[in-house]
Amino acid sequence: MAANNINQCVRDMKDARERSTAAPGVMAQVLRGKEEWQTRRKISEVMSTDPVFDKSKRPFLSRSESYHTGLANMKRLVELSYAHGWSEGDFNVALSLIDEWLPFNLHATAFHPVIMSQGSLEQVAEYGSRSAHHAIIGCYAQTELGHGSNVNKLETTATYLPNSQEFEIHSPTFTSAKWWIGGLAKTATHAVVQAQLILPGEKNVGPHLFIVQLRSLETHEPLQGISLGDIGPKAFNGFSAVDNGFATFDHVRIPRSAMLSKFAQVTPEGKYVQPPHAKLSFGGMIYIRSGMITQAGWVLAKGATISIRYCTVRRQGGEDGTMERQVITYPSVYTRLLPALAKAYAFILLGRDLSGLFHSMSSRLARGDTSLLAETHAISSGLKAVVTTQSLDALETTRRSMGGHGYSAFAEVGRIWAKHVPSATFEGDNYVLDGQVVRAALKSLRHLQLAGFAAPPLPSSRYLRLLAPGTSRPAFRSDANWEDPSVPVLLLEWKAALLVEAHARSVQSGNIVAGLEHRVALAVTEAFMATRIEDSIQKLASLPPRERKVLNELLLLFLLTSLEAALSDIFAFSLIQPLHTAEDATAPLREAISRICRSLLPEAIALTDAFGFSDWELDSSLGVYDGNVYQALWDRAQEEPLNQRQVVEGYAEFIKPILKMGEQAVRAKKDRAKL
């Protein structure tokens, strides 16, 4: 009897749904507010039945076809937004449901927001409305061929000419070409260009932002002096619908009014008017990053959903009776997948949390209070780096957990990863961000030391309280009560505190310890994450008991597996003492992880259902809601373009001649043998 019978798959999925005690609908409310769910449902209903948004042909498209499809998606989205009177928020929900970067995503996430937040009132009036309605399509031109992370060294110049009251935008070197700019190559009509502002007397006052029209609004031809092009395909076939482009400027004149001047300004005579605070523009970066945290959680949610569903219906090996075993029941599988699922929940909650911090910082900023800015910026840097890296690792884990079929494009997890993977390098390379987190942590430590640990540390530096003189280190034994969330939290905080202290010492002594900066940044951020997740556990109190228990366990699993990943640093400071040196000191912790996983296993499908993905949204043969994975794989394969002919196009030109040459060679050999 065949275990992987297709009816059995559907039965297995149904059984799994019935086995769970927690209600997906209740858990869904923890992930998004009620209104957010309603909006998504409303928009998803419109889009999922529209043939323009059919996702199933994506794997077959060439890059140019992907771009073309992206344009078709754009036009339809704009039409629908007019037809249904979508708000800007609705529009962004629609973009996220497509789950593919379109040529104008950067218009929505960078060009438009930067005009609204950094433009003067006149600029907002002139460009903001046209941008909001896509009467112009913009991109955000910062990175250059030769410079990414070090924005201060960008080479494009904007030289002010007082006589004509114009700026001259210019690319003085080969490496000053703008590069990687989403939408720039073929789509955008305008760009916000970051360039060194040069004032009369060759005075360089550093990079500023300028609105530059790139193409004629009538013919779409590039304007004089501007060369535009596409930088070519991306790795893993990622971002294939986006025309990431290059641009060079040859003494292009723009009016004085084209410099974004909410903060800094240039007078008609060419005098520079300073912004009130050097880092006001950091606000936008923090906002983008809080979105990235949530996003990383939802990305991982997709991988976890697909993989958990597939492993629930896939049966292989280890027979009990006539039936092979559901793959999800192997410890080596569920101890990989459930922690990934826990991460998805944790990252979504952390992203919401960071958005909250961002909003309270913003309202303080509006009152001229910059006290939370540096702090929030450092947290956002750390979280961005840790969460993008960890979600990528976990996502690939969910893909590999599916074995061979995970490598099919129809599994979809590969495409999700390919789209998500640049988040480790863009919006701040994760390794460069480490440095920012460490610097902020060392600064906080110095402040506290100077203040004799009297001042209450800010939320993200709370762990530093442990370094106050006289604080005694806890004596955790390997058989601590691992079911108590405060245990991993305190251990992660101690680890962060001791690592920051060790780093401060190593800076003084000049000893270079490989990887220390990364360990410190990770520790500081994980300590923060752990305390916030501990808070989130508290907040679950209002849920019905079954859902509370399940989510409690899931977040505890997040804390314990975070601790597990950090064990080498925990031990490096002797924070856990073994009972006997001959025994595995990590066994009790890992037994607890096993126990929690086994307790969560019957809830796994309900926990993924709570993410609320429709089959259209997921577009994965292995992640179909009803579990009928083999039928789905089969059906998708029939659409493969190579299958549209029985004998393939290259047969006569290539295959037949190879066989003929071979036949001749065999015959010749036989003939020689006969002689």
Place this chain on the structure above:
Amino acid sequence: MAANNINQCVRDMKDARERSTAAPGVMAQVLRGKEEWQTRRKISEVMSTDPVFDKSKRPFLSRSESYHTGLANMKRLVELSYAHGWSEGDFNVALSLIDEWLPFNLHATAFHPVIMSQGSLEQVAEYGSRSAHHAIIGCYAQTELGHGSNVNKLETTATYLPNSQEFEIHSPTFTSAKWWIGGLAKTATHAVVQAQLILPGEKNVGPHLFIVQLRSLETHEPLQGISLGDIGPKAFNGFSAVDNGFATFDHVRIPRSAMLSKFAQVTPEGKYVQPPHAKLSFGGMIYIRSGMITQAGWVLAKGATISIRYCTVRRQGGEDGTMERQVITYPSVYTRLLPALAKAYAFILLGRDLSGLFHSMSSRLARGDTSLLAETHAISSGLKAVVTTQSLDALETTRRSMGGHGYSAFAEVGRIWAKHVPSATFEGDNYVLDGQVVRAALKSLRHLQLAGFAAPPLPSSRYLRLLAPGTSRPAFRSDANWEDPSVPVLLLEWKAALLVEAHARSVQSGNIVAGLEHRVALAVTEAFMATRIEDSIQKLASLPPRERKVLNELLLLFLLTSLEAALSDIFAFSLIQPLHTAEDATAPLREAISRICRSLLPEAIALTDAFGFSDWELDSSLGVYDGNVYQALWDRAQEEPLNQRQVVEGYAEFIKPILKMGEQAVRAKKDRAKL
């Protein structure tokens, strides 16, 4: 002054070459024998100038175009092999230089070898020669839609019909369709099919191999009863030139002579003749895996070469004078890249080592001696899993170290990873292999215990000697002499021994410790790897002093970073004692790693040059030999198909209407405001 000046790039690369003290040519001899280098050079010269083997257009191809190009490559290879009288070995070198799986790669690596090794003399005579000359093109049809790892449960049947002395090949269920088979969809004329052999009386004697003709050699149409098709694109755009296919068989008759019968046989009456040893066919698997180890090393060598070259000429931040800093000089960069480079060398050496073991096992097997079979099989399982997983991680590390440009398809590392990543799941899913390693280790432990630790353990179980009663555990302190290779080796051996012992205990007690099996398998394999690398260090003695010193340090770096990655398990058994509990007990080890990295840094370019990749072979804009990376990126981008028109094809249909709708909306809004 622009730091990323293109002339500066070339100068930086030249300087880096001049700075190194070790000669690439000398180090190259450690990686391949002299003859192997000569063969590669000879074949590379022919291929690199042939337009059919131009690699530069690959990123622009659709899947169907990739397949088509793959066929063109095949035909040209066959032509060249006739023209130049290439041997089978030469032909395989040519295949590896292409570095893209072609539709007939599985013909060369599976179909042909399995016929030669498992066919009877008659079968070798009939099929072997035709296969060698590509008068037939074959594939290896094992995996099914419903079954991969559990080969015993394959559903395809081969029922023997004594009356006609035929087998009937049949796909009895939906999930029994052969699936994933490289070359099956559109290219292969024949398949070796794995099917349950059913003898008269419905006696199932398990999976056996059968040669089945799939297509007419005249028309290429599938033969009656056989349905063939392509399973669709793969994740990350990987394997895009290969027509991985499906097949179903509807009562297809083949002659009795079509069962591969070097070992097991079926008599005309339908009696089963047992093979002399159940696991004789394991030999092939071990051979394939030893190739995979070496291959993983060379794959990583490419990533390391590209990334180290790019980071040598890329300058960013941290100015000294007017010039920005070479990215490779940042500790966070070189402490990632040099360990990856060390892994590449170590894996290449380990692969050669395993080939040696394989050959000595084979010659014993030929004498009927199976004593080394189980042992070599277990080692090969462990090495395959560890080396593929670690090389993939390290490869992605080399890509991310390049920051933004690493995500360009022209960097090439993404494509290499996409092609390499299924090696973690095929030829044994790495997580399934863990189980095999653990079972073998527990068996070795029991043997030794029964023998009172008297019998000398086999090479791969040498670490178990440490469990002999009375062996005292070493007392390593955190400031041990980390420059002595025997220190990390002994620690890794102790860790393996104690983990195996702990696992044996947990099996007895029934406690489930999450992840323990993986930790044991990893530990056992790493201990073996470490001892072999220690041997390799001994063998460097014959090299000239400068190269010996450099390679010594590189392999020591491999050992120390392996230990670093294993620290949590080292501490779990208290194998390293801190000097003071308040200090980072890992600092001295990591200071040693830093020191070695700094010492190796000036040799990095020479160490990558020793891999001997030509620009044609690498096909990477960021890894060009002369360092002129920006020019290379620029030139490649100009070839992008989207750049062949200034105003893109979809403009009139999509972009213009969006802008027009927007313009109207803005005007309507203004009009309303006027009212």
